[in-house]
Amino acid sequence: MSFKYTPTALKKIEQIYDEAKYLVRYEKGNFASGYCVLEHKKVVVVNKFLNVEGRINALLEILPSIKVDPETFSGESLKLLDQLNIQIQTAPLIETRTENLNEADTASPENPQEPGTQANEPDNIV
Secondary structure: OOOOOOOHHHHHHHHHHHHOOEEEEEOOOOOOOEEEEEOOEEEEEEEEEOOHHHHHHHHHHHHHHOOEHHHHHOHHHHHHHHOOOOOOOOOOOOOOOOOOOOHHOOOOOOOOOOOOOOOOOOOOOO
16 A cells, blocks of 8 residues: 555544544654654644654654554544554553442451550550
């Protein structure tokens, strides 16, 4: 498959980032690689002095390293990712644990402390 480095292709790749809820910004800066990724803020900063080909290459280089839910992508974006042979890292899903608790798990011990002491009481030091 031949990929053409055009402004339209750049817009399609930016759309992938938009669907992944990442903000793509073009700013000036001293980036050794031409880009910077702020993962916790979901921001990708690309050197604004790069031409269209450089911008596309920077965004394609970053794409495999971001963690996203693949279900957020449209069919067109998934097709483009497949054509470019790019594998996206899936974000870890938060697992909810819903197990039935039996009575032994919910029963509390009758008196876990020694007689004569009370919980959360400060020690009286004289």
